[in-house]
Amino acid sequence: MTDQGWSRRDLLRSAGTGALALAAGSVVYERMSQYVVGVRSDDGVSAAVSVSDTPSFRIDLTDHTPWQLVRGTFSEARTEALRSRDDVAFVQRDHWLETVDTPTSDGDPERTVPWGVDRVGATRLHEVGKTAAGVDIGIVDTGISATHPDLADNLAPPSDAGAHEAWVDCQGDECTQSWSDDAGHGTHVAGTAAAADGGSGTVGVAPDATLHALKVCGGSGGCRTSAAAKAIEHAADNDWDVVNLSLGTPRRSPALQAAGEYALEAGVVPVAAAGNRGRPDSVGYPAAYDEFVGVSATTIDDELAGFSSRGDGVDIAAPGEDVCAPVPDGYESLSGTSMAAPHVTGALAQVIADGVEPSVAADRLRETAEDVGLPATQQGAGLLDVAAALGYEHDGGTGDGVSCPAPGSA
Structure with a gap:
């Protein structure tokens, strides 16, 4: 686990890292006293737990990495005391961010094949019966609607222990789970x-994959670094295949890098949105880390979307502008690298279902990507x-373009 231009000690000593935002846009606000502490010994864990002013929790990554993470509330004096310990590698604030989605079009009443799903060759795979059945995808995000007709059949059974988890409260009429x-x-x-290919609504890249909701962001979009790291650990410990993080931060986040390392060692491929800063050298974290597949966003004309971050951390591009997909009360077109990343996540599910080991699945996508x-x-x-990744040719079509079923038509 390394970071460009920083020694491990310099990186892990950096404080104030790790705020998360859904990649469709964000405004930061801070709660100054909550931290994530990275430690390399049980004594360090005990020390952090003992001085927390509120109940703490631990994220144990030692099955696959040297790290344990402790989330707690500490005074300034206690954070400095923790930083002085040889077995404490970093103390970083556990930031919140506010998030904003970007609607980009109204809907039409008919079923829609989203342009991005067709453009990456997924519809060609559907035609030959490739649907990624048996592959497990963790969605680290605001949760998943438990009742949407395009998704209900693909959700892991809620009665299964650990099939879905939440680290923040759900609020409102949608909160059936x-x-x-x-x-x-x-x-x-x-x-x-x-999304399942059920004859109405929309269809996803991997329409028979199993979805797992890992809710780390609330209705206002607030997400904690510690919750995202815990969600990645949960996916790895349950032997899922791919985990999607359509969220990020411009700050380095050693906790998320450690969680990404843990996932890879456990055989889970972590995917992350590159960010929406729209400037050179602006790829956010965790997408910029080698442990994550960093995804930029393209338009229907195969141009880079103006909002998309760019830089050395981009591993692959995927459709991200005017993307139609389900929302809890129907359908909506949204833009962001948040929308690009799940195209890659679904593609990884297809490749893994075809027999490729998760450890090399991302390499297969890179090798077959279209210049x-x-x-x-x-x-x-x-x-x-994704069609080329499985050995199929396709016409590079764009489905039904940027149209979308009418809002509320689910």
Whole structure:
């Protein structure tokens, strides 16, 4: 686990990192006294737990990494005392961010094949019966609607222990489960990855994959670094295959890098949105880390979306502008690298279902990506082509374009 230009000690000593935002946009606010502490010994864990002013919790990553993380509330004097310990690698604030989705179009009443799903070749795979059945996808986000007709059949049974988890409260009429989506973002992300092909609504890249809601963001979009790290650990400990994080921060986050390392060692591929800062060298974290597949966003014309972050952390590009997918009360078109990442997540599910080991599945996508003439800092290896990854040709079509079923038509 390394970070460009920083020694491990410098990186892990950095404080104030790790705020998360859904990649469709964010405004930061801080709660100054809550921290994530990275430690390398049980004594360090005990020390952090003993001085927390509120009940703490531990994220044990030692099955696959040297790290244990403790989330707690500490005074300034106690954080300095913790930093002085040789077995404490970092003390970082556990930031919140506010998030905002970006609607981009109204809907039409008919069933829609989203342009991105067709553009990356997924509809060609559906035609030959490739649907990613048996692959498990964790969606680290605002939750997933438990009742949306495009998603209900693909959700892991709620009665199964650990099938879904929530680290924040769900609020509102949509909250039929603790992990339900009270913001809409997670449902949209899940739909792009794995909406079922049921003859109405929309279809995802991997329409028979199993979805797991890992709710770390509330209805206002607030997400904690510690909750996201815990969610990644949960996916790895349950032997799922892919985990999607359509969220990020411009700050380095050693806790998320450690969680990504844990996932990879456990055989789970973590995917992350590159961010919406729209500038060179602006790829956010965790997407910029080597442990994550960092995804930039393209338009229907195969151009880089103007909002998309770009830089060395981009591994691959995928459709991210005017993407139609389910939301709890129907359907909506949204734009963001949040929308690009689940195309890659669904594609990884397809590749893994075809017999490729998770440890090399991302390499397969990079090797078969389509060069659309953009710089590597914008497209990475190229535009996602999941059909080519499984050995099929397709016409590069764009489905029903940017149209979307009418809102409320679910």
